[in-house]
Amino acid sequence: MKFISWNVNGLRAVVKKDFEAEFEALDADFFCIQETKMQENQLSLDLPNYHQYYNxxxxxxxxxxxxxxKHEPxxxxxxxxxxxxxHEGRTITLEYKSFFLVTCYTPNSGHELKRLDFRMQWDPAFQSYLLKLNKRKPVIICGDLNVAHSEIDLKSPTSxxxxxxxxxxxxxxxxTLLDSGFIDTYRYFYPDKKEKYSWWSYRTKAREVNSGWRIDYFLASKSLAPRISDANILTNVMGSDHCPVVLMTHNLEV
Structure with a gap:
């Protein structure tokens, strides 16, 4: 099965940039989005054969x-x-027969780290939530997790x-989250891959020179490793300051 996660930086805005055509072409079983920037009834998407859930x-x-x-939970x-x-609409969890799927838009610590205290409340609370799910059945977590884990995950780590x-x-x-029982699926397949990013600042035209950050992820319970086929970052997909990330799996019962 094919999972996609994409921070669209405003769903109403990206719909004006051929989102629906891109969505159809990508043909995912599960398509998770973050930073929708909208309220209920502000947009109606016609996506045949898909169940839609919003927070x-x-x-x-x-x-x-x-x-x-495509799969009703x-x-x-x-x-x-x-x-x-x-109160910020940051997560949705779907339950299936053999796994949970969680999409997350992790709080950004903000300019001059003004929200770092909030972020430091979020991280352990989110981990605790995931660990409770993981006791019941394996978990796939995706989204803009707003952290570049290692120096390899951004262009300019020193500055x-x-x-x-x-x-x-x-x-x-x-x-700490990974050590509690999860894998970063992209690094699982490509531990040394450099200059592969999922976000680029609009302010500096960073995408033109690939000065980016890898802050969008698919994580999975370690027990799911044998069922994961591949992970990818679709840097050629435009429309947002982020690009979609992909997870491919097999033998997952829905």
Whole structure:
């Protein structure tokens, strides 16, 4: 099966840039999006054969997540069961027979790290939520996780050290999450692949010179490793400051 995750940086905006044609061409079983930046009833997508699920932020034009899937889930859950963290529409969980699928838009620590304290509340709470799921059945996690884990995951690690997405605290929390029973699927297949990024700043035209960051991921429970076929980053897909990331699996029962 084919899983795709994409931070669209505004679903209404990307729809004006041929999103629906790109969506059809990609033909995923599961298509997860982050940063939808919209409220209920602001957009209606005609996606035949797909079930659509959205989690909206209370603040208008901010955050938000969505999942489009060909496979109707057993259950749908919004949030991570922490009220003070669940008002920004950052997660959706779909339950299937053999796994959970979680899409996540992790909080950005912001300019001058103004939201780092919020981020430091989010990371352990999200990990705790995932570990509870993982006790029940394996988990696939995807989304804009707003951290470049290692120096290989961004173009300029030295000049960006201590900036949002590459602080020691964020990277350590990501290591802790992986060590708790998950794999970074792209690095599982391509541990030494350089200059493969999923986000580029609009401000500096960074995409033209591939000065980017890999902050969009598919993680999976270690027990799923034998069922993972490949992972990829679709750098040729435009429309957002992020590009889609892909996970391919086999023998997963839905």
């Amino acid at each position: 909206y932020a209370e603040q208008k034009g901010y955050s938000g997540t969505g999942i489009f899937t 057993l259950s749908v859950h919004y949030g991570i069961n922490v009220p003070e963290l669940d 960006n050290h201590h900036n949002a997405g590459f602080t020691d605290e964020e990277r350590e929390n990501f290591t």
